[in-house]
Amino acid sequence: xxxxxxxxxxxxxxxxxxxxxxxxxxxxxxxxxxxxxxxxxxxxxxxxxxxxxxxxxxxxxxxxxxxxxxxxxxxxxxxxxxxxxxxxxxxxxxxxxxxxxxxxxxxxxxxx
Amino acid sequence: xxxxxxxxxxxxxxxxxxxxxxxxxxxxxxxxxxxxxxxxxxxxxxxxxxxxxxxxxxxxxxxxxxxxxxxxxxxxxxxxxxxxxxxxxxxxxxxxxxxxxxxxxxxxx
Numbered sequence: 001x002x003x004x005x006x007x008x009x010x011x012x013x014x015x016x017x018x019x020x021x022x023x024x025x026x027x028x029x030x031x032x033x034x035x036x037x038x039x040x041x042x043x044x045x046x047x048x049x050x051x052x053x054x055x056x057x058x059x060x061x062x063x064x065x066x067x068x069x070x071x072x073x074x075x076x077x078x079x080x081x082x083x084x085x086x087x088x089x090x091x092x093x094x095x096x097x098x099x100x101x102x103x104x105x106x107x108x109x110x111x112x
Numbered sequence: 113x114x115x116x117x118x119x120x121x122x123x124x125x126x127x128x129x130x131x132x133x134x135x136x137x138x139x140x141x142x143x144x145x146x147x148x149x150x151x152x153x154x155x156x157x158x159x160x161x162x163x164x165x166x167x168x169x170x171x172x173x174x175x176x177x178x179x180x181x182x183x184x185x186x187x188x189x190x191x192x193x194x195x196x197x198x199x200x201x202x203x204x205x206x207x208x209x210x211x212x213x214x215x216x217x218x219x220x221x
Contacts, residue, residue: 031206031207033207033208033209035209035211037153042211042213042214043198043200043209043211044211045208045209045210048206048207048208050206050207055205055206055207056204056205056206056207056208058208088153090153090155092155092207092209094207097205097206097207098142098143098202098206098207099207100145100157100160101145101207101209102157103147103154103155103157104154105152105153105154106153106154108153
């Protein structure tokens with residue numbers, strides 16, 4: 001069974017631009033969660049989607065948004081990029097709630 | 113929210129040595145995951161362990177939920193064990209994981 005995939009793997013943007021990241025979960029998994037990892041803040045939860053509904057949201061500004069499609073693939077969008085948005089963005093998939101989560105390889109975003 | 117603390121923050125071992133990594137959490141949890149983050153950033157699942165002890169090769173983990181801690185044992189360490197080890201219980205409902213600050217492990221020849 002294929003693992004969690006994320007595209008693109010690397011991305012360079014400039015301040016003020018917007019970006020869309022994609023995550024395809026493990027086949028059959030309906031929950032997709034997103035995390036941001038930075039050297040200063042560590043790994044922080046962004047949001048979780050389950051069956052196309054946002055089920056949980058972390059403490060991030062409204063510039064960070066996401067969605068999930070009927071095939072469980074998920075996208076996250078960051079608008080009006082800031083230098084501080086430079087980070088590794090990881091997504092995880094899970095079969096259901098309180099179940100083991102599996103992470104993708106991440107998208108490394110650099111904002112110049 | 114729940115606080116997750118990991119110790120030690122840094123650890124240097126000689127190849128072949130054993131080690132114990134600790135994860136303390138401030139509130140009761142339903143389960144807990146241990147991950148190894150490799151140099152490329154990928155989080156690799158080690159254990160999904162609500163309670164009790166599990167073993168996988170040279171690694172084992174024990175969670176004592178009533179006392180709010182979990183331990184990860186690495187025996188006969190190898191250079192490929194180097195990286196950052198995270199524990200993460202789910203908190204706040206659903207699948208939101210709260211990560212500790214990690215233990216940076218370096219195994220030297």
